Amino acid sequence: MFRAAIAALADQALTRNLAAVDLLRAGAGTDLQAVLEEVGLRLAECYCDERSWALRRLLQAEVTNLPDLLDIVRERASDKVNEALADRFARLALAGHLSVSDPAVAAEQFGALLTAPLETRSQLGTRTLPEKELTEVTQNAVRTFLRAFSNG
Template structure:
């Protein structure tokens, strides 16, 4: 793909992400995306012959990639070669980095919010493609790292995947619930308080006695 074509495709995806995140899938039209991206509808169909269906899938799948990379990086930086004395603080820093990726890629997560609202009306293929390209990859990597922490005696669990889910439920899920999945900013210090208390609760259940 020539540079000009690549830039045009990127502009279409940016515009589509903005409109899908604002209006949802059902109410979004190719015309509204063209207006946001400052291109013609013909240009959109040249790049995405499948129209809105193909474009939405690209927005969801390609938008997940930088989020996953940021979260995999957080796993590698914070949960690799951890000592027992460091574990609580490293878990806190890891969750902070995980949450920071939600803020950094706010346009992507606006689309995710709309997907949750419209999930009953979206093709199952959309939801599966998003889950496999994004959340599942990051969750699998976290479970794998928790398995290593358990093998090193830092966690006690025979189900690392469930332990990983519990950590995220005690921290990220509560932040999402209180902020309506990022739609409303929390007061200063609220995220840190949730993360720190959630990590402590997690370790009460999973740290060695």
């Protein structure tokens, strides 16, 4: 039952995160920085959603007793989101918008640039971040990402 609840939370997170990543498909021919900021903001909102914090708290509390929970979340959500983001980055690289030798690494690093500051600023989810702060974190992450991977 507990595993099923974790799987359901992971599935919900997947749906929200994939919708955010899909914005890269729609905005592929426009201002890349603006599109990445929109995607990043939506991903940050997903990450800071109370259900997402609850899922991470449950995982942290139970991982030593039920290590397969990490596999459930990774297989049902995290890996799929990273794969979708890597696919979008690969397509942007093929179109000449990014310089990415390994799209999976670029996706992982984009996520890290977003989530690390969110963890710190939200005090591990105990403080709600205002929209202005989410936007600031996102803009900083996108600027850093583009410094590393822009094709210009």
